Amino acid sequence: MSIGEEIKSITTSLPNGVRLVAVSKYHPEKAIMEAYESGQRVFGESHVQELQRKHNALPSDIEWHFIGHLQTNKVKYIVPYVSLIHAVDSPKLLAEISRQGTKVGRKVPCLLQLHVAQEETKFGFSVEEAEAFLASGEWRDLPGIEIHGVMCMASNVDDEQQIANEFDTAHRFFRHAKETYFANRDSFRECSWGMSDDYPIAVEHGSTLVRIGSKIFGQRVY
Ligand SMILES: *Cc1c(COP(=O)(O)O)cnc(C)c1O
Numbered sequence: 001m002s003i004g005e006e007i008k009s010i011t012t013s014l015p016n017g018v019r020l021v022a023v024s025k026y027h028p029e030k031a032i033m034e035a036y037e038s039g040q041r042v043f044g045e046s047h048v049q050e051l052q053r054k055h056n057a058l059p060s061d062i063e064w065h066f067i068g069h070l071q072t073n074k075v076k077y078i079v080p081y082v083s084l085i086h087a088v089d090s091p092k093l094l095a096e097i098s099r100q101g102t103k104v105g106r107k108v109p110c111l112l113q114l115h116v117a118q119e120e121t122k123f124g125f126s127v128e129e130a131e132a133f134l135a136s137g138e139w140r141d142l143p144g145i146e147i148h149g150v151m152c153m154a155s156n157v158d159d160e161q162q163i164a165n166e167f168d169t170a171h172r173f174f175r176h177a178k179e180t181y182f183a184n185r186d187s188f189r190e191c192s193w194g195m196s197d198d199y200p201i202a203v204e205h206g207s208t209l210v211r212i213g214s215k216i217f218g219q220r221v222y
Contacts, residue, residue, distance in 0.1 A: 001016045002034070003038070003216055004034060004035065004037065006155055007020070007035055008038060009020065009217060010168070010210075010212060010216070014203065017208060018208055019042060019208065020040065020210055020212060021065050021209055021212070022042065022044065022068065022194075022212065022213075022216055022217075023043075023044040023045075023046075023067065023211050023212060023216075024043045024044065024045060024217060025044070025046045025050065025213065025215070025220065026050075026185045027124070027217045029054060029057055029219065030209035031217050032058060032062075033058070035217075036059060036062065037211070041063055042083075043063070043064060044064075044065045044066075044067040044086070044213075045065075045067065045068070046068025046069070048066075048070070048071075048074040048078060051064060051066060051078060051082075051202060055081060056146045058090055063084075064082055065083055065084045065085075065086060066078055066086065067086045067087060067211055069087055069089070070087065071086075071094060072093055072096040075100050076100045077105075079101050079106065079108055080104045080106070080201030081213075082108065083109065084109045084111065084148065085097060085109070085110045086151040087111070087124070087151055088111060088112055089115075089125060089152075090125075091139075094110060094142060094145055095142060098142035098144035099144060100144065101143075102143050102144035107143070107145060108142060108144060108146070109146055109148045109150065109187070110136045111149050111150055111151040111188065111192055112130055112133075112147060112149070113125065113150075113151045114126075114127060114130055114150050114152045114169075115152070116167075116169045117152070117153055117154055117155040117166060118155045118162075119156065127169065127173050127219060131173075131176075131177075134177055134181050142193060147182070147188060148187050148189065149166035149192065150169040150189055150190075150191060150192070151190075151193065152166065152167070152192070152193050153169060153195070154167060154193065154201075154202075158198050163198050167194075167202055167206065167207070168206075170191065170193060170206075171205055174191050174206065180193075189208065190208050190209055191207050192207070192209040192211065193206075193210075193211075194207045194209075195211055195212060196208070196212050196216075
């Protein structure tokens, strides 16, 4: 299937309320334009320099999502235009995004990354750390950010039950946080999980944003 056909087949399979983030990291601008021409407007990147280059070169109505691990010293480069930062994994990073957001007069939409997978190497707050952070109320005093929900990555395993359990853990945390801290904030509504290999499971377990790369664009050449 062509890039445009993949996008169509994925988006028509997604239930109402679930949006596709087309993960275009390592793929050329030409491939992004093919997706764009099929109607896709939301793209995910995970390297700051690459995002800068593509943002400058491509149509201005693209919504760029930053989905990778973000270093605090690079926050300032993307804050003026990024639509959503998915993987906020520390209070320090959130504070820096707020500081830079304030400078440019924005409330930058952010998701808290939860560590629910078994792999040691994945970044993110544990459920306990995320709960402690929200309970601390620190985030309420950050004028340059708005927390829109949570993000996670499941373990890279074949066991679908394990993957489902990990998404459920994140979804339970999301619902608890919504009730406890964000009940009157409509903007807290995003659950970012599901990639090429596990997005059908993610959609059954509360996802509102699926981040799909290789299924659309083919294998990445690093
Ligand atoms: C690369 C990446 C994806 C997309 O992965 P695919 O398996 O190619 O769909 C999704 N989320 C994050 C955080 C990524 O880094």
